[in-house]
Amino acid sequence: MMYGVNMVIELFIDKLRKDLEQDEGIKHEIYLCSLGKPTFGIGHLVLSSDPESQMEIGDKVSKERCESVFEDDIKITIEDCKKIFKDWQTLPEVARLVTANMCFQLGRPRLSKFKKTVSACNDHRWTDMANEMMDSRWYSQTKNRADRLIKRILSLDESADDYKDSN
Numbered sequence: 001m002m003y004g005v006n007m008v009i010e011l012f013i014d015k016l017r018k019d020l021e022q023d024e025g026i027k028h029e030i031y032l033c034s035l036g037k038p039t040f041g042i043g044h045l046v047l048s049s050d051p052e053s054q055m056e057i058g059d060k061v062s063k064e065r066c067e068s069v070f071e072d073d074i075k076i077t078i079e080d081c082k083k084i085f086k087d088w089q090t091l092p093e094v095a096r097l098v099t100a101n102m103c104f105q106l107g108r109p110r111l112s113k114f115k116k117t118v119s120a121c122n123d124h125r126w127t128d129m130a131n132e133m134m135d136s137r138w139y140s141q142t143k144n145r146a147d148r149l150i151k152r153i154l155s156l157d158e159s160a161d162d163y164k165d166s167n
Contacts, residue, residue: 041066080108126157
C-alpha cells in the first residue's frame with residue numbers, strides 16, 4: 001500500500017504527538033513546568049508574544065488554542081531538526097521521533113550543543129548516540145524520559161542488547 005507524502009507526515013506527527021503527550025502531559029491551563037516557567041497545552045513554554053503571557057497560573061486555555069500552538073510548535077521542531085541533523089528526513093523513523101522529542105523538549109539552541117550525540121546520529125552510530133545521550137545533564141534531569149528514548153535508539157542497533165536487558 002502506498003501512502004502519499006502528506007499521509008506519511010501526518011502519521012509521523014500523530015506518533016510524535018502521542019510520545020509528547022506521554023512525556024509532557026497536556027493541560028488546558030497555565031502551569032509551571034519543571035523549570036518553574038509558565039507553560040500550557042503540550043509543553044508549550046509561554047512566550048512574551050503569546051496572549052497567555054498576561055495570564056495567571058491556573059487560568060484556563062481553550063482546547064483549540066492548545067491544538068493551534070502545538071501544531072505550530074511541531075512545525076518549528078521539525079524544521080529545527082532538519083537544521084541540526086544531516087539528512088534528518090531520511091533517518092529511520094525511530095531516530096526522527098527521538099530527535100524530534102528531544103528538540104521539542106530542549107529547543108534547537110540546547111540540542112545543538114549535543115555535538116557528539118548529533119554526530120553519532122548523523123553517522124547512524126546508534127550505541128554511540130545512546131551513550132552520548134546518557135552522558136548529559138539532560139539525562140540526569142529527565143531520566144525516565146531519557147531512558148525510554150535511549151532504549152528506542154538502541155533498538156536500531158542489534159548489538160545493543162546488553163543495555164536493553166539491563167534497563
